[in-house]
Amino acid sequence: MxxxxxxxxxxxxxxxxxxxxxxxxxxxxxxxxxxxxxxxxxxxxxxxxxxxxxxxxxxxxxxxxxxxxxxxxxxxxxxxxxxxxxxxxxxxxxxxxxxxxxxxxxxxxxxxxxxxxxxxxxxxxxxxxxxxxxxxxxxxxxxxxxxxxxxxxxxxxxxxxxxxxxxxxxxxxxxxxxxxxxxxxxxxxxxxxxxxxxxxxxxxxxxxxxxRPLKKCSRCQNPLQKMSTSQLSAHLSDAQKVAIDINSAHYSGWQCSDCNFSTVQRHKHWFKGYTKCDRCQEPTLMFSNRDVLTPATRYHSGQAQVTRVCQCCNHIDTKLITLAQLSDNSSS
Structure with missing residues (x-):
């Protein structure tokens, strides 16, 4: 956070x-x-x-x-x-x-x-x-x-x-x-x-x-120490490393020197060109294409299918979105 x-x-x-x-x-x-x-x-x-x-x-x-x-x-x-x-x-x-x-x-x-x-x-x-x-x-x-x-x-x-x-x-x-x-x-x-x-x-x-962020161990309540870059890298999953590579998020790691408890926090970047993959649970889904299924007209709204592909596991995510009805002065 x-x-x-x-x-x-x-x-x-x-x-x-x-x-x-x-x-x-x-x-x-x-x-x-x-x-x-x-x-x-x-x-x-x-x-x-x-x-x-x-x-x-x-x-x-x-x-x-x-x-x-x-x-x-x-x-x-x-x-x-x-x-x-x-x-x-x-x-x-x-x-x-x-x-x-x-x-x-x-x-x-x-x-x-x-x-x-x-x-x-x-x-x-x-x-x-x-x-x-x-x-x-x-x-x-x-x-x-x-x-x-x-x-x-x-x-x-x-x-x-x-x-x-x-x-x-x-x-x-x-x-x-x-x-x-x-x-x-x-x-x-x-x-x-x-x-x-x-x-x-x-x-x-x-x-x-x-x-400020509370940096205490959730197990023993002793102070947590921030991980170095090399220590953090060892705790990151493949999906988290991909998120760093595509600049969709960065991470910080904290470790307890007494009980060895460790935690990794994700900090998403403001630009949300990437969304969270349901499989990887990290912001690694990238927009691929949008297919118009039903064009919008002046009389009714339309529908399109948006496809995103995970840059880590190649999972394909598809969602249907509504296209706004055209106004009277819009061209079809």
């Missing part, structure tokens, strides 16, 4: 502002329901998964351009996600953290990923930051920029502008100049809660959590 720091901003607005925050009843959602903007079939320049439709096309274009420039500048990867609510997850923070880990945001050797999530139904904004950036995007900076850039706009129901302004501020902190001028770590493990007054008598509760 990637290490990270998580900051959540709860927008505790009073009922006088509630009208602008009302939304349609939201259905339960899981992290699997959130489209990965860097997944197979997505645009190479997309960094946004706007499932709640809070971001205008104009702002989305600006944000994608900005985030692509940031990634080209220093390798930092940042995803922006909107959802109506995060139930049935334990909390919005847990939902965002699980999404961060599932997508593997950030470069494997730098842990330099950021996920900025806005949940309209929960009235919360969450920022999860890889520990490779903890000295650059500090907790105090996140708190200040969200209070200055996001909260005033969110209070007015202008999520689009709030997301745009807050994202600009985050990217500014993550620019090369900021990275070059900051070193060391300024964060300590623990929990901090701060009450910040908002206009109209409302309060914003800012909770800052730091959580």
């Amino acid at each position: 990637k290490s990270y720091q998580s900051l959540c901003l709860k927008l505790g607005l009073n009922m006088s502002l509630g009208l602008v925050l009302l939304s349609l009843p939201a259905q339960a959602i899981t992290i699997e329901d959130v489209p990965n903007p860097r997944g197979y079939g997505s645009s190479a320049n997309s960094w946004i998964s706007d499932t709640a439709n809070l971001i205008s096309p104009e702002s989305e274009a600006k944000l994608n351009q900005m985030l692509s420039a940031l990634e080209a500048e220093n390798g930092t990867e940042m995803a922006i996600v909107t959802v109506e609510q995060t139930a049935p997850a334990a909390s919005p923070r847990a939902f965002t953290t699980d999404l961060f880990n599932a997508w593997g945001v950030g470069k494997a050797d730098a842990d330099n990923g950021v996920v900025f999530l806005i949940s309209r139904g929960d009235r919360r904004a969450e920022v999860v930051v890889g520990y490779g950036l903890e000295s650059v995007l500090t907790t105090s900076k996140i708190e200040k920029l969200l209070q200055r850039q996001a909260v005033p706009n969110f209070k007015q129901g202008d999520y689009d502008q709030g997301i745009l302004d807050a994202s600009k501020a985050i990217v500014s902190e993550l620019s090369d100049g900021a990275v070059a001028s900051t070193s060391g770590s300024s964060n300590q493990a623990g929990l901090a809660k701060i009450l910040v007054a908002l206009g109209g008598g409302g309060l914003a509760l800012v909770g800052v959590w730091f959580r």
Whole structure:
């Protein structure tokens, strides 16, 4: 599991502002329901998964351009996600953290990923930051920029502008100049809660959590030691080695010096051109082809068969997908 720091901003607005925050009843959602903007079939320049439709096309274009420039500048990867609510997850923070880990945001050797999530139904904004950036995007900076850039706009129901302004501020902190001028770590493990007054008598509760992976033996509770590259290689399966070769995942190994217990953790890369093979249980399935079985028309949807082949065991996986019905102005 990637290490990270998580900051959540709860927008505790009073009922006088509630009208602008009302939304349609939201259905339960899981992290699997959130489209990965860097997944197979997505645009190479997309960094946004706007499932709640809070971001205008104009702002989305600006944000994608900005985030692509940031990634080209220093390798930092940042995803922006909107959802109506995060139930049935334990909390919005847990939902965002699980999404961060599932997508593997950030470069494997730098842990330099950021996920900025806005949940309209929960009235919360969450920022999860890889520990490779903890000295650059500090907790105090996140708190200040969200209070200055996001909260005033969110209070007015202008999520689009709030997301745009807050994202600009985050990217500014993550620019090369900021990275070059900051070193060391300024964060300590623990929990901090701060009450910040908002206009109209409302309060914003800012909770800052730091959580590093627990590296204790599950058998004897003694500290685990990280394996060297050669030690890890001896513990990897053939499928795991293939996943490394095709760059779909990387792995870390931990071993107990007292009872010899060992464990290998998989860290999937954000680009999901590969999916998990049911036989190998590793992300080694690669897209092969798509055959249209029933073309979509203006009157009905279509159907296609997608074929993927495992790069380790040659297992062939086929799935049927639905092709969207054509609009009236679409060509057949």
